[in-house]
Amino acid sequence: MKFKLGISFVAATGIALMSSVAQSAPDDNSLVIAWGSTGPIEHVDNYVNTNRTGIWFSRMVWDQLIYREPKTFEYKPLLAKSWKALSDTVWRFELRQGVKFHNGEAFDADDVVYTLNWVSNPKNGVKVQRNVNWIKEARKVGPFTVDVEMKRPFPQAFEFLSGPITIYPNEYYSKVGPDGMHKAPVGTGPMKVVSIKTAEEYVFEKNKGYTWGSPKGEAQVDKMIVREIADVQTQIAELLAGGIDITADISADHVTQIGGVPGFTALQAGTMRTGYIGFDAAGRGNHEPVTKLKVRQAMAHAIDRKSLVKNLIRGDAGVIHTPCFPTQFGCDVSAAVKYEFDQGKAKKLLAEAGYPNGFDIDFYTFRPADWAESVMGDLAKVGIKAKLTKMPYFALRDKQRKEGTTPMFLMDWGSYSMNDMSAITSHFFKKGPDDFALDDDVAKWLEAGDTNSDASVRKANYAKAIKKITGQVYWLPMFNHVRNYGYRKELKFIPYQDEIPRFWQYGWK
Secondary structure: OOOOOOOHHHHHHHHHHHHHHHHHHHOOOOOEEEOOOOOOOOOOOHOOOOOOHHHHHHHOOOOOOOOOOOOOHHHHHHHHEEEEEEOEEEEEEEEEEEEEOOOEEEEOOHHHHHHHHHHHHHHHHOOOHOOOOOEEEEEEEEOOEEEEEOOOOOOOOOHHHHHOOOOOOHHHHHHHHHHHHOOOOOOOEEEEEEEEEEEEEEEEEEEOOHHHHHHHOOOOOOOOEEEEOOOOOHHHHHHOOOOOOOOOOOOHHHHHHHHHOOEEEEEEEEEEEEEEEEOOOOOOOOOOOOOHHHHHHHHHHHHOHHHHHHHHHHHOOEEOOOOOOOOEEEHHHHHHOOOOHHHHHHHHHHHHHOOOOOOEEEEEOOOOHHHHHHHHHHOOOOOOOOEEEOOOHHHHHHHHHHHOOOOOEEEEEEEEHHHHHHHHHHHHOOOOOOOOOOOOHHHHHHHHHHOOOHHHHHHHHHHHHHHHHHHHOOEEEEEEEEEEEEEEEEEEEEOOOOOOOHHHHHOOO
């Protein structure tokens, strides 16, 4: 699909061509960011959010006990300065002293104990229970010493403690709760929230007290404004006209166009976000014919994933054969059953399944329509006529969970940026609300992999799960996503594979 230049794009391009050479760093050392393609952050309290942009927000405002270096995936001290295992289920953390929250409250063991015990209590309604339900209890040992006990051996603990589990100020949060934290967030992170205009604008300033040697680094700008702009062409027009400095929401076509404008840079950076086509293989919605293995196999052979990646996704994207991202622990690519593009074989399998003339099917996605249309075109060539319904992500997620009425769907998962396959495969195949396979063996193997401290045992169980998921085509893994950025050339910008832009690290040349 060729992108058609809108009036705003052309006009803004002209402005940029005339003025980009004269552009320089802002006098007030500020940074203006646009995001919005996934919709406004539903709730800026980190524990009541599932948006990707909400994760970006949280990393600026709050800190975790542990920092995972985004290039090497090495664990480094953050709010915890050291740690040691006391048993298979207990870790002791020695905490950093001299850290303060944005409201002046001193950080100590009480904040860690309060946060971990609050979020792990299911009555408190943390949005993603899997992020916290492995915690049995946090106990204060001393003013800056905490023991964290797990319900069972949980080898992925550090991925969660360095990712979605952020530490809150106990005195403040016990008074204001999630709604108060949503209105006036308080953390220890490199950026402080100045103001929030609901679904419109978030204003931050540099946390000048963030000088205690955090591996996240101090903020490189004094002020940061994030604007929610849902329309991508409006984002581009604002970028080229000087209204914003960077956007992370553009398409592949926009990358090519912006990259040709003097004074601007655009790139497509690969991420660990994994796209997949899922099927109602378990028949949660009584969806024949996708409950038949040969039909799912036929569809896997009918779709030209390489062509889709080359022509539409582009950048650092590539075809993926596993229900996880290859860098994630346990994601054994050799265990996956692979399906090469072979429409002759697809037609043969359809005939064997009793559908020599194909069939009609409803197809759902929240991603760009041209991606789905590419899949639909391939399926049509073997007789499968797919009817597309495009919905916002949250509406589609709720439809799946409440109604189970999506026989086939193109979706993706960013694993909360955790480098462990339990963050994706176990989420979707352990009998939870997003499991459309409901396979007892797969759930058992994943549970064994999730709860064993022996790395070799974990890998063996995960490999068995991968082999069956792909062999039964519960999912057809598609490709890893790219994040498309456009920004002013003067900005020192680094993309990261975990799909979390460290906006506070980006300064002006």
